[in-house]
Amino acid sequence: MSGKIDDLIPTAQEIQKQASIKEAEKAEEQLRHITAAEEAQRALIEKLSKPSGLSxxxxxxxxxxxxxxxxxxxxxxxxxxxxxxxxxxxxxxxxxxxxxxxxxxxxxxxxxxxxxxxxxxxxxxxxxxxxxxxxxxxxxxxxxxxxxxxx
Known part of the structure; x- marks a missing residue:
């Protein structure tokens, strides 16, 4: 039974490690979104700070x-x-x-x-x-x- 239980239920330490990996992946994704939004804001401000080009x-x-x-x-x-x-x-x-x-x-x-x-x-x-x-x-x-x- 010991072999089967090890296959079916990971240790608490293994679960914590998996949770930490998922949390890090979420944080990286959030950072990518924030960075993209900041870059878009900078580009917009750059565009708006210049003349429109209209006559x-x-x-x-x-x-x-x-x-x-x-x-x-x-x-x-x-x-x-x-x-x-x-x-x-x-x-x-x-x-x-x-x-x-x-x-x-x-x-x-x-x-x-x-x-x-x-x-x-x-x-x-x-x-x-x-x-x-x-x-x-x-x-x-x-x-x-x-x-x-x-x-």
Whole structure:
């Protein structure tokens, strides 16, 4: 019977070893996922921190499309963009504090949107609002850009 029981039931030490191996495999897999997500985030931030490559005319047409779609849906404002606070030179602090000159902290596409508004939409009565929309760990997180035209 001793031979059969050894074949059927491993020792507690063998089970612990197998459990440790499985736990290590899970940890490695989790680390791979975290590393891939961090790399994707870095690539996205790199892309967003650069100019969009759109011409002024293309930007205006895109803004018109977004505005018209929102109006057809009965809206008087629309979120036109969301971006990580790392695209601000101060990680969104000036926006969060609503400091005068906060727009000077913008880079990349968020800056392009502000410039498009300033050059073409503000003179036509549109308003723009940049605001922190989440606070992970109590710190400013993503920033929303809202374009408004109603009262």
């Amino acid at each position: 002024e005319e293309e930007k205006i047409k895109l803004a018109s499309t977004v505005i018209q779609r929102a109006v057809r849906n009965g809206l008087s404002e629309v979120q036109v963009y969301r971006f990580p606070n790392s695209l601000c030179t101060d990680r969104g602090r000036a926006i969060n504090q609503m400091e005068p000159g906060w727009q000077k902290t913008l880079t990349g596409i968020p800056l392009e949107i502000y410039q498009l508004w300033s050059d073409h939409l503000q003179p036509r009565g549109y308003r723009i609002r940049y605001q922190i929309i989440d606070f992970p760990g109590g710190m400013p997180g993503d920033i929303s850009i809202v374009l408004a035209w109603g009262d």
